[in-house]
Amino acid sequence: MKKVLVLMSGGVDSSVTLYLLKQAGYRVQGLTFDMVGEGSRCCDVKDILDARRVASMLDVPHRVIDVREEFKKIVIDYFIKEYKSGRTPNPCVICNREIKIAMGIKIADSLGFDYVATGHYARVKKNNTPHLLKAIWREKSQEYFLSMIKREHLNRLLLPLGEHTKEDVRNIAREMGMMVSEKEESQEVCFVGKDYREFLEKAGITRKKGEILLKNGKKVGTHDGYHLFTIGQRRGINVSLGKRYYVYRIDAAANRVFVAEWDDLLSRKFIVNNVNWIEEVSFPLKCRVKVRYRHDEVDATVEDIGDEMYRVKTDKPVFAVTPGQVAAFYEEDMVLGGGIIYERED
Incomplete structure (x- = not known):
């Protein structure tokens, strides 16, 4: 047995x-x-x-x-x-x-x-x-x-x-009469408690005033700490520009948050590293890619560019490709592998 x-x-x-x-x-x-x-x-x-x-x-x-x-x-x-x-x-x-x-x-x-x-x-x-x-x-x-x-x-x-x-x-x-039959499932990161920002601040990332800028460098507001933001975020930016703006880039070293309109966050190329290939693959690799759990997959081509880095070119623009998130690669129902998004290229 x-x-x-x-x-x-x-x-x-x-x-x-x-x-x-x-x-x-x-x-x-x-x-x-x-x-x-x-x-x-x-x-x-x-x-x-x-x-x-x-x-x-x-x-x-x-x-x-x-x-x-x-x-x-x-x-x-x-x-x-x-x-x-x-x-x-x-x-x-x-x-x-x-x-x-x-x-x-x-x-x-x-x-x-x-x-x-x-x-x-x-x-x-x-x-x-x-x-x-x-x-x-x-x-x-x-x-x-x-x-x-x-x-x-x-x-x-x-x-x-x-x-x-x-x-x-x-x-x-x-x-079966299990006492957990109606138990709610955890929806967030399990170890951070109710507020990830509070967790990070207890870990030493302090709130500090910084600049909110447009892509061209024009200052349009201030924020309380770059750790309060993620790429693609709209709520909490607190700038009034007559249009919807989203977090476009985070410069942690300078404590700056850059914002842009929706179209500026659409990407067709990004770099992935720390890739774990579950399947045997060859390059250029035709596949589908998902850049966040709740995002849809899109058709893509993956190129091996050396130093364990891979360039992903998508057939359709993808919104808010976010450094640090996972890119998972698919062939129909099968997972080919996954890696960490390093940077957006366009």
């Missing part, structure tokens, strides 16, 4: 993942990472207790492992560093790759488990070579957040929710 270590956050998705795999005949054990302790939106004390209760109800062993030190070094410090640089990071992608999957597999190896499973809505197709695919339920598909996991880890990963909708999952939890 194959053994699966199920990563449990205390929510309904990972709880039903545990149930489905047990029903499928696997020998399962629940594992919850204590990543930030009390006060987070994910895996705090209450979540750990919820995971433990579900495991107990299903007569499944459950353990908690403290990874707060690793989580701080790998995810939180990265998040703060990127914001200090005027970039907008996606810490969930880094957490999935380095903490949940990589560390989960390392722990699974030490305990003699064959697989690690999570409650993500995505699919792994295992033929001779494993492939990461979108979930059947496209509205919730979370393959974007897994686009930077290492290729060699796919063979060890199970994603049973890829065939289900959220309502399916909640119905299963209700039928």
Whole structure:
């Protein structure tokens, strides 16, 4: 009987993942990472207790492992560093790759488990070579957040929710009498609390008056700190120019925020680095690309320009390409890989 270590956050998705795999005949054990302790939106004390209760109800062993030190070094410090640089990071992608999957597999190896499973809505197709695919339920598909996991880890990963909708999952939890069946899911970065700006300020990024300028350098207002903004943002700019203006560029070193009209934020070319290719690809690469989770994919061509950097040319203009965010590459339902947006070129 194959053994699966199920990563449990205390929510309904990972709880039903545990149930489905047990029903499928696997020998399962629940594992919850204590990543930030009390006060987070994910895996705090209450979540750990919820995971433990579900495991107990299903007569499944459950353990908690403290990874707060690793989580701080790998995810939180990265998040703060990127914001200090005027970039907008996606810490969930880094957490999935380095903490949940990589560390989960390392722990699974030490305990003699064959697989690690999570409650993500995505699919792994295992033929001779494993492939990461979108979930059947496209509205919730979370393959974007897994686009930077290492290729060699796919063979060890199970994603049973890829065939289900959220309502399916909640119905299963209700039928089983799970206390988490109606539990709300975390919508924001789990470790920052209610306000990411307050979190950053506690981490040492202080509010400081700076200039808001147009693309041509004309000053049109002031702001309280560049960390309060991201590319494409409209609300909170507080300048009256008779038209809608959006954050166009952030100069962290000079504490300046540049704004422009919608059309100025449309790009057809940008650079990506730290790319993780899940599939074997050759260049120039014809594919589709998504630059944020909620953005639509667009057709694109990717060129290898050396030094582990790639130029992405899109067939249609893309709004608010944002340094620090993840660009995920696709061939139909299959994820080819993902990387970090370095800069916009036009």
